[in-house]
Each structure stands twice: as C-alpha cells, then as structure tokens.
Amino acid sequence: MWDIAFFTAFFAILLLPFTPAIKEWLLKKDATPLWRVSTNDEVRHFSDRFKVFADKELSMAFIKDSYKIITPDSEFSAARSNKLFRVIDKKVYVPESVRLPDNNVYTQEIYAKSHVEFGRKTKIYAALVLGNVKLDDECIVTRWLQANVIEVGESCKLFGRVSADKKIEIKSNCIFSRLNAPIIEFGAQDNIDREDLGITQDRQKDISHLRKVKCELDAAGRCIINGDCIIPPYSLISCDLIVRGSLKISHGSLILGNIKAYKSISIESRVTIEGSIVSRADILAGDWSYLQGPVISEKNVKLGHGATVGSVGQSSTITALAFACADNVLVYGTINVRLPEIDTADD
Amino acid sequence: MRKLINIIAILCLVVMPQFVMAQVARQNDVVPVGIITLLSEMKDDTEADNKADNKTDKALTLVEDDEDLLGNQLDERAWTLATIVYRILTAILLIIIFLMAFYSVRHYVFTLNRVFGDQRYPYLDIDSANWPSVTVLVAAHNEEAVIAGALNALLNVDYPRDKIRIMPMNDRSTDRTREIIDALVERYPGAITPFHRSSGKPGKAAALKDAMKLLDSEIIVVFDADYLPSRGLVKQLVSPFFDPEVGATMGRVVPQNVGSNLLTRILDLERSGGYQVDQQARMNLHLVPQYGGTVGGIRVNALESIGGWRDDVLAEDTDLTYRLLLNDWKVVYQNRSECYEEVPEVWSVRMKQIMRWAKGHNQAMISHTIGLFKKQGLTFFEKLDGLALLGVYVMAPLLMLAWVISIILFYFTPSFIVTTFIVFFSFVLFSALGNFAAFFQMAAATYLDGSRHRIRLLPFVLFGFVISVVAISQATLSQLLDIFLKREMKWDKTQRYRNTNH
Amino acid sequence: MNTKNKATARKRKELNDDYAKSRLQYHQHRAMRSYKLPKSILIEMFLLPMLFSLFFFGVLEYIANGWSKFFDFWADKLNLPLFVITKVYGWDWLAVPLPFIEIPSVFPSLTLWVVILMITLAVIVLSLLLPAKLLPLSYLLRVVAFIQLTSQAFFWWNAESYLYTAAGQTESLLVFTVLLMFLVPWMHALTYYIFNYSRPKKVLFTFLTLLMLVVFAPFHVMFHAYFLINYSLLMMPLLFFLFGVLMPIMICVALYGWSMSWERAT
Structure with missing residues (x-):
C-alpha cells in the first residue's frame, strides 16, 4: 500500500514540472505558424493604402465629419492663425492650396489635394499631398510623407518614410531615415551642369587618358586582393574588384565593375564607378564623384560636394548606418539609413 | 598574427585533450579540488565497506596488491593491456566531451550575439537599383498538392516583370503536377516557362x-514546390548579389503546418533556433551561413565558376556552400526573407530526412575539410565555424560512441573507481547540460519571434534529439556500408501533407 | 570641454533614441529584433545567483534534516533495511552536512536475474510493437533495454567483480543533485536573467526550480534505494545512466521552458 503511495507521489512530483508542456501539447495554445508580417517594405506602401482609404471615406458624407477640413479661409490656416501652439487631433483634409501655421501638431493623417506649406516647427504624423509640400525649418515628420515635390527646410527631422513623385530638396542639418524620389537634392545647388563636367553615366565618353589596370582574375572574372589597395589616379578597371582590406580609388579613375572592400572605401574626386560599391566600413566619396551604386555600407556613407549617386535613367540606393553629405549632392532613387547622423566619436 | 592564432587554436584542439588524458592517467589529479575531501572520505568508506562486507573490490585490490602481481608476468601484461585500453577509452570520452563543450559554447555565443549583438542586414534596404535578371526555379516532383499555390504566389512577387522568369521544374512527376503547371502557363501567357523533365538522372541536383x-x-532563385513566397521575397533574396563577393543567399524557413502534431511543433522550435538564432548569428559574426537549397538565390556566374551543380552528392546545398566558400564566394543569410514550408508530420519521414541530410553533410565533410584547412583568405573564425558546421552531423554518432564507452568503463575500469565514476558522471551530466545550450538557443529564438506558449514544449525536444541521434548514427553506418559495398545513393523525397484541393 | 562633450553625447543619445523609436515601426520585424543588456541586468546576473547560493547554503542544513526525516519515514513505510547517517562534505567552514543512506548491496539471485531478463525482452518486443507515431518512445525503450542487457550480461559473466556499492550510488546521486542546485541560479543567470522579465519573475523561477529539486531529490534517492534493495545491483547501471542525474536536469529544462513562456516586462 505504502509502495503505491510512494510511487504515486514520486511520479506526481516528477510530472509536475512537465504539466505546462503537456498542457500546451494538448491544448495547442500557441500552435499556429509564425504570423505573416503584413507591413510592406515598399516605400509608398502606407501612403498608397491611405489614399484608397481616405478617398473612400471622403466620398461618404457621414464619415467626412471625422476630418478637419482646412481651407485658406479656415481658422486653422496660416492666414488666420494666431500662431499659438495647437494640437489637431483629427485627420485633416486640405482641398486646395494652403499655408499652415507654425508650431502646430497634427496627430493623425493629412490628406491634401493640392500644394501645402507647413509653418516652422510643425509636427506631422503622416501626410499625403497630391501637390507639392514645403516644410519650413525645424519641422518633424513622424511616420510618412508622400507628395509630388517635397522641399525641406533647415533642421527638419524626417522619421519614417518620405517619398516624392518628382523631387525631394533637402537643406542642411536635416536628419532622415528613408527617402525615395526620382531626384533627391542636398543643400544649395551649384548651377553647373554635371554633363559639362563629364560626371554622368556615359559609356561613350573619352577614356583615352585613362590607364587600364591589369588585374589577376579568378574563374568568375573577379579580381581579389588580400590586404589594402590603392588605385592610382586616372586608372581604368573593368572587372569586379574585391579588396580584403581598405580601398582607395584615386582621382579621375573609372571603375566599370562592382567593388567591395572589407574595410573603408575612400573615393577621391571625379571618380566614376559604374557598378555597386559595398563596404563593411565607411564609404567616403570625394567631390564630383559619380557612383551608379547601389552604395552599401555597414557603417557610414559620406558624399563630397557635387557627388552623384544613380542616374536619370537608372535610379539607385544608398543604404548605410548613417549618412552625411556636402552641398550640391544628387541622389537618384532611395536613401536608407539606420542612425540619424554620423557618430564622430569613432573618428 | 593570424598564423599565431591558428597555431594556438590547433594546440588547443589537439593538445588539450591529450593534456586532459594525461591528467586522467594520473588518476586522482583530475578530480576538482573541492571534491577531494569528499573523494577521500568516499575512498575510506569504500575500504571500510570492503572490510565490513567482506566484499572484495578487484580494482582496489589490484592497486593495493601491486607487489603480489610483480612476480606474475602474465597478470602484469593483462593489467598493462587493460590500463592502456582504459586510458584510450577515457581519452576518447574526454575528447568527445571536449567537442561537445565546444559546440555548446558555440551555441551559447551565437545566441548571445543574436539577442544582444549588432544585427547585420546590410543589403535588405536596397529598393531602387538596376536589378539583375532572375529565374525562379521551383523544384517539383509529384507536387500536385502544392505546386499551384507556389506558382500563384510567385506570379505576385515584387520584381521588374522584364527581369523575372518563373520556371517550374517538373521532374518526372507521375501525378497531376504537369497538368496543373500547363493550366497555369495557359492562364498567364509568357509569365511561366515550364521545364518538364522525363529522363536523366533522378534527383533535385x-x-x-x-x-x-x-x-x-x-x-x-530556388524554391521547393511547397514554399509560399511573400511579395517582397525575391527582391530581398536578390539584393545581396549587388555585392560581388556574394555567391548565394539564404532566407528563413518557417514551418507552415506547426499545429499538426507534436513532431511538427518540435520541428518548429528546432527551425526557429536554427534560423532565427544560429544562421543570423553566423551572418552577424562574418562566419559561414549555410545555403539551404531552397528559399535561396545563386549567382549563375559563381555556380559556373565552381563547376556547376553536382548530381553525385546527397546534400547539394551543403556541398555548394563549401564549394563557394573555397572559391572566395560568400553566402549571405537574410533573416527577414521568410518563407513558409511544410515540415514532416511523421517520425519515419523525419528520420529519412535527417538521414539524407546526414549522409550529404558527411559527404561534404569528407570532400571539403582538408580544402578548408588549406584555404587562404578566410579568417580563423570562418575556418573554425566552417569546420564546426561540417562536423555537426558527426557529433551524433560520437555521442553514441561516448555512451557506449561510458557503459564499458562503468563495468570494466581497472583503476581507481571514484575517478572513473567522476569521469562518466561528468559525461552524463555534460551530455544533459551541454544540450542546455541548444535549449537556450530555441528559447531565445521564440523570445525574439515574440512567441510565448510554444516554448513550453521544450522538454519534448528531447524526443527530437533521440530521433536525430539514432537517424544520424544509422545514416553514418549505412554510409560506411555504401562505401564498402559500393552501393549507389538514393534520393528520398520528403512527403507533402497539404490538401490537394487548392 | 568635458562637460560640453557629455552634453553633446547626451543630446546625441536622445536623438538616437527618438530616431530608433520612430524606426521601430519599420524595423522591429522579428528578423531584425535585438535587445540591450543594461548594466542593471549584468549586476542582477551576478548578485541574484550569489544571493541564491548563499541562501541555499544557509538553509541546506535544514533541508538536509528534512531529507533525513524523509528517508527515515519512507524506510519505515517501505520496509527498506536502511539507516541514515549524516556526513559532512567540503572544507571547514564551507562544510555541508548531507544525509547518506546506508543500504546493503544486494546481488541478484538467479530467479531475479531471469525475471528481469524476461521483462527486458518484453520491453524490446514492446518497442517493436509500438505504433510509428511513438517512434521516439520505441527508441528510448530500446536504450533502456540495451543498458539493462549489458547489466544482465555482466552479472551473468562476472558479478563478483562489480565495482560499485548501492550506498555509493545513492550518495553520489544526492551529492550531484546538490551540486546541481548550486549550479542552477548561475545557469539561470546566463540563460534567463539576461531576458527582459521582471525581477520578481526571475526570483520566482529560480526559487521554484530549487524548491522542485529539493522536493524531488529525496524521492529520487529513495526511488533508487527501492530498486537497488528490491531488485539488486542489477538495476544500478540503468538507474545511473538513464534515471540518475538526467531526471533533475530534465526537470530544470521543463521549468525553463515554462518560465520562458511567462509574460515579458514591457
């Protein structure tokens, strides 16, 4: 009898810690496949979705009331604003061009059919503007912004996805995480035509002044270099180049293939790279350099004055931990960064 | 500097077990200091017991009565032989413990890196670019249950239309696979280029x-017919190829039929640990992520430069990973590129699957270990990880061997019994605790996935381990027989479970 | 200059935090998720196990007393010929008293040997008859049978040279379980405290595990003693290899799986 009692107690105690496991096995509380993540990585995903949603809502009269409608004559426009800090807690619908006052906070989406100018220090949750947008200095976008042309003032913070159908112009001291437009302009633009300087992707251009660098190629036609590498000025390299160290490409060189370096890539002025540029560390591009890209850095990307990434016919991407550039930089395509600015403490 | 590290590592790998063995040979010295008191007491007690019970401990008698044996040459030789055998077995046991410790530490380091380290996904955000041309190959051998789902999902992916070609690879199917593919080709003209295969060597490779x-x-990009790719998947898998060093990419495989039974739930935990933690940590640490055969992309140029597909190997994925590595190509793992697949629902099917993997993996190990040792241009840790990955399926038969040795030592130890007891107690303890690193890896993976209750099934993973150890050991044995009897290897197809009513 | 640097660093940190928060919505996909290991957790990882070890060390004497009484009680009820001695393990001030059960080493009779062999063969047959969905169980049974068969063979061939005593087996089991108990808080530090669970949950988890082991240990020892006395030393290899220290470890694993499913701190 006592034997049975002992073994019952023994097995009960032994099984006790396994109860949650047995329970989960039988009840299947968490037995579905990992959920499919619905968020889409396409830059315009949210704005496109919002447009469909907003058009539908605005066509229904009774839901229309959930929108704050702002016209040039309404009290929320800059023309009639008393410039006080104000929080607009509703979705906003802007049917015609308007300038909005400074210091306002929009906690929900804005849908504008025409051009919109946001005053200084405006905080925007998300905005879909079918016309052009002008953000005055120190504005903040927290989720997304989509417009035809976006003009960004100084010291703005563009968190989330910012995309334009035609162009994004960014003044100095701004931070951002994801930009996408056919043309993204940084800083004041010189009125110098890049084509006059020979800085566009032009396969017909004269390369007679360049010296072709002889590379030892592997079976796949790549040149692999163990250690650091310096490419002399005015060199022409037509293969893919992999450097297991740092890479310096001197002034005026032309690289027709893709390049990769385990350490930093330093590109001097007037260098053209027609392939992708990949580095586990920094990528520093000099003045008037041209990079077709994509430019992929696991640390920072810095572009010098007049540098270009991508081209009119073929957009490109810069993806890096952080990004910085001088004035007159043009990027055709997308910029993705993970930190707001380059940490100079590492330098 | 690198050479110095290499030398130190080799010393650690080769000399350390020797050192430990030597320590064991000195018998008492191997026991941790803290337990010495306990041991001496135990020894005293054992001696006391011997006297009290009049029960002779042969081993102790042999040691104590050494002088009596001196005159007897035959006994002395037997004693020497027994000691040598004992030392060899103990050394093997300790080497296996050392290897298991190495794998445990590796699991632990990987898990910590994945949970707290910097995550590498440098190619993921590429959005606008001159995308290369891609052919999506869908391997299909009697896949009527799933092929339509896979092709429909592929028709909807986000990739420039003029750059993508979908090619279902119907390998001599005897069911309705061909019919279903042809119907889709007719329905979406120009979008699908079918490849019906009716002759030639069987097998995916x-x-x-x-x-x-x-x-x-x-x-x-290669998919299995049971994969359901998401819209952005092809772009994600192709984006790393902008890096000229990348030869192949690999995405995360997520089990689709988790809820079917205990086996699928155990496999769900194992896959989570393997991909979410292990593969991503190897990516983070610049080691050797493994190309898995499906949910992955390959650069055609790279493939051609390493001699193309080999149809004489059982695990073309592992083989390819190493051939790429040995030819200066990298494999990139993209944890974000998730694809849902079916996992085996029956233990026997699971066993066959592991056996195929084990044989293929071992084949790769035989082919590539020396090459990996000699390869220039790889870091020390890349080599170490590459070797660890190659040897991962050898650990199961080694574990079995260790159990057998410990059983032998348990009965036939000719030396100081308590030391021996400690040696294989440490083995038993370690073979249980060592697995804890694998348990930890799975727990961390579900933590990162945001799952909760499924991790409660952790103790049941032991069943999976038992099956794996048995299957891999069987496979290794059968492989040795294959070599010995010159038998041809077979391609076992993994059974599908999805409903045919698509 | 230093103050200015600090201010800049603080400003940068605030900016980075804002920025990181804003990116959460896009990049906190499970594939990219990772966590920070703050200093507080590192301190916790050291202090909590230390406190648990000290606590356990402090109460071990009382636990050992409890175990002694437990052994006495069940020895009486199960009619087992054993008596309990308290032995001191360790050094002077670091000494811990543990109850040790003195049990006779019973050698198997021929009848017992045959009966156990029959049962072992029955287990093998059972493992072959089990349905395919219980395949892991079949293999486990075969492992059990294999170890038992080695024991049967050894005792048939050379029982006199068997090296171990039953008392030694139960004693070492208890000693190793106690060592495991000292190890548990440190294992938890490395595998559980690092995650974002509230401190009470961390303490509770370790406490529950220790409690479970404290309760299980004497049962486990008695379980071994019962088999060793009633079914002789013939059972010892099986008890040692499969039903020894592996059992408390599996308990730890089961509790670990459970605790990892608890709600996480925000």
Missing part, C-alpha cells in the same frame, strides 16, 4: 543541372 542549360539569367 540533376534536375537543376539540366535546367541550367535553359537559363540565361544572372541569378537563379
């Missing part, structure tokens, strides 16, 4: 080899 002749794209 052979089918891929034949399909390659029909391709003109820069990249191929």
